[in-house]
Amino acid sequence: xxxxxxxxxxxxxxxxxxxxxxxxxxxxxxxxxxxxxxxxxxxxxxxxxxxxxxxxxxxxxxxxxxxxxxxxxxxxxxxxxxxxxxxxxxxxxxxxxxxxxxxxxxxxxxxxxxxxxxxxxxxxxxxxxxxxxxxxxxxxxxxxxxxxxxxxxxxxxxxxxxxxxxxxxxxxxxxxxxxxxxxxxxxxxxxxxxxxxxxxxxxxxxxxxxxxxxxxxxxxxxxxxxxxxxxxxxxxxxxxxxxxxxxxxxxxxxxxxxxxxxxxxxxxxxxxxxxxxxxxxxxxxxxxxxxxxxxxxxxxxxxxxxxxxxxxxxxxxxxxxxxxxxxxxx
Amino acid sequence: xxxxxxxxxxxxxxxxxxxxxxxxxxxxxxxxxxxxxxxxxxxxxxxxxxxxxxxxxxxxxxxxxxxxxxxxxxxxxxxxxxxxxxxxxxxxxxxxxxxxxxxxxxxxxxxxxxxxxxxxxxxxxxxxxxxxxxxxxxxxxxxxxxxxxxxxxxxxxxxxxxxxxxxxxxxxxxxxxxxxxxxxxxxxxxxxxxxxxxxxxxxxxxxxxxxxxxxxxxxxxxxxxxxxxxxxxxxxxxxxxxxxxxxxxxxxxxxxxxxxxxxxxxxxxxxxxxxxxxxxx
Numbered sequence: 001x002x003x004x005x006x007x008x009x010x011x012x013x014x015x016x017x018x019x020x021x022x023x024x025x026x027x028x029x030x031x032x033x034x035x036x037x038x039x040x041x042x043x044x045x046x047x048x049x050x051x052x053x054x055x056x057x058x059x060x061x062x063x064x065x066x067x068x069x070x071x072x073x074x075x076x077x078x079x080x081x082x083x084x085x086x087x088x089x090x091x092x093x094x095x096x097x098x099x100x101x102x103x104x105x106x107x108x109x110x111x112x113x114x115x116x117x118x119x120x121x122x123x124x125x126x127x128x129x130x131x132x133x134x135x136x137x138x139x140x141x142x143x144x145x146x147x148x149x150x151x152x153x154x155x156x157x158x159x160x161x162x163x164x165x166x167x168x169x170x171x172x173x174x175x176x177x178x179x180x181x182x183x184x185x186x187x188x189x190x191x192x193x194x195x196x197x198x199x200x201x202x203x204x205x206x207x208x209x210x211x212x213x214x215x216x217x218x219x220x221x222x223x224x225x226x227x228x229x230x231x232x233x234x235x236x237x238x239x240x241x242x243x244x245x246x247x248x249x250x251x252x253x254x255x256x257x258x259x260x261x262x263x264x265x266x267x268x269x270x271x272x273x274x275x276x277x278x279x280x281x282x283x284x285x286x287x288x289x290x291x292x293x294x295x296x297x298x299x300x301x302x303x304x305x306x307x308x309x310x311x312x313x314x315x316x317x318x319x320x321x322x323x324x325x326x327x328x329x330x
Numbered sequence: 331x332x333x334x335x336x337x338x339x340x341x342x343x344x345x346x347x348x349x350x351x352x353x354x355x356x357x358x359x360x361x362x363x364x365x366x367x368x369x370x371x372x373x374x375x376x377x378x379x380x381x382x383x384x385x386x387x388x389x390x391x392x393x394x395x396x397x398x399x400x401x402x403x404x405x406x407x408x409x410x411x412x413x414x415x416x417x418x419x420x421x422x423x424x425x426x427x428x429x430x431x432x433x434x435x436x437x438x439x440x441x442x443x444x445x446x447x448x449x450x451x452x453x454x455x456x457x458x459x460x461x462x463x464x465x466x467x468x469x470x471x472x473x474x475x476x477x478x479x480x481x482x483x484x485x486x487x488x489x490x491x492x493x494x495x496x497x498x499x500x501x502x503x504x505x506x507x508x509x510x511x512x513x514x515x516x517x518x519x520x521x522x523x524x525x526x527x528x529x530x531x532x533x534x535x536x537x538x539x540x541x542x543x544x545x546x547x548x549x550x551x552x553x554x555x556x557x558x559x560x561x562x563x564x565x566x567x568x569x570x571x572x573x574x575x576x577x578x579x580x581x582x583x584x585x586x587x588x589x590x591x592x593x594x595x596x597x598x599x600x601x602x603x604x605x606x607x608x609x610x611x
Contacts, residue, residue: 051517052517053513053516053517072516073516073517073519074516074517074518074519074520079517079518080513080514080517082510082513082514083510084508084510086508086510086511086513086514087514088511088514088515088528088529089511089533090532090533099515099518099520099528100518100519102528103515103518103519103520103524103528104519147514147518148517151518151519
């Protein structure tokens, strides 16, 4: 299938520094794509360039096979949902949603009728006449979502849409975003710095670092076979260890305190024990300074508990170790 | 004791307002019903002063002229003020430059009103800088008469004096507009004028309201500018009151002052109904 969104060597320079450095990416149509990375990695700039709110220093952006590099945001077939929602404070929820149609010259009766449909889509029928200041954070977000969707974009761009919500609401909105994406069948591109969010949502996760793509793959692939030490560390749940045979990423939940016979191991002292309910996190530091952790199911830990300061040996099945590219000599 | 403490704390302000605002206003209203002759005020309760105000065609004309000055000055300062504020708030990106330019707009206020008005005279006069320059450039062959001592000069001076009162509150409201709103408008397909009309203008309404009140109130009460810049050829209500005071016709001046005050209050009331200024405070 032809990709919905295609980036070809897209670059964004501020002065001499490249915020986004010649990235190329294909996002299949109808997929949920997460741009993931630490702050300053270029993910938001990339999203804003796709939206048309940031000029492109170099490269091309294709949407559904059409080069949109020079087009205005509204001509691209994209719609953006802003981080702080950017609802118009002087317009009611319904008028906010209808705004895009109003700009396109749709008559009042028709645009309000269609806005009501979208208000129903995000389950806020009762809030039509409220101003944004009279809505809760979660409700404002739904209005912003409906406002973005009403122009029937081919691609919806979301800039850290869940970061302003409390954890409980965040999980619910996450489910709702995924449901909407599935029902509408359009491509969502979602910027986040939370790896958990990216794993829960995405069909395609794009991990970015210093303006480049570190790895672009389905989340399961990224988690099981991280492409670099950076990806393994950022995605979490891995120990990155330099062993005599090379550099490896070993999942912390496959690491135990009772090394299997013939398996690899790391001996040292326990420096921290953290109880997390279903699991216990044990951090061990080896004599050579390397530190690693094991995420033990609580019943295994309580069967043979350890305390900080005690000697301990971490072990893992060699099959659980994923080889990483050797560190480039500094 | 503690029950009366809030009243005690509010008392100084109340006293100041009472002595310097309420009592003089009450006196103004009382005097406006006095009778008078060439030498003295005669305490009385007569309506002749008000009858004079409303029955004289010249007075009507003066009121109309004042409203006309106010309306024209308001329209021009609003246009100028809005775009100056827009330039400062949205076009200038660097905060340092913005601050510098903002301070520059206030420079005229470092001198007194009178000096700023007088400064126009050598520039606009019959043999002034502008006329001489235009003649030398061959654009005109005899001096333009309307430049000084005319309604044009009055409006020019008023605009010069009061544009800042429009710029500051509008700039203030514009700076509070979240820049993401403009991006969101653009994302929804709004062009420059649409974003201006549907987003910026409605969100600037409180600032426009405050600026309008400043300008309208100041122009309606003005007498020095009108006298100086029209060379005595134009009149405003303020000037008329000032002349009546000069002729010791205090009750007539008081009646005019009361009518003017009522008019200004009605105008401000109408503006407050249209625009919710509380959002700004």
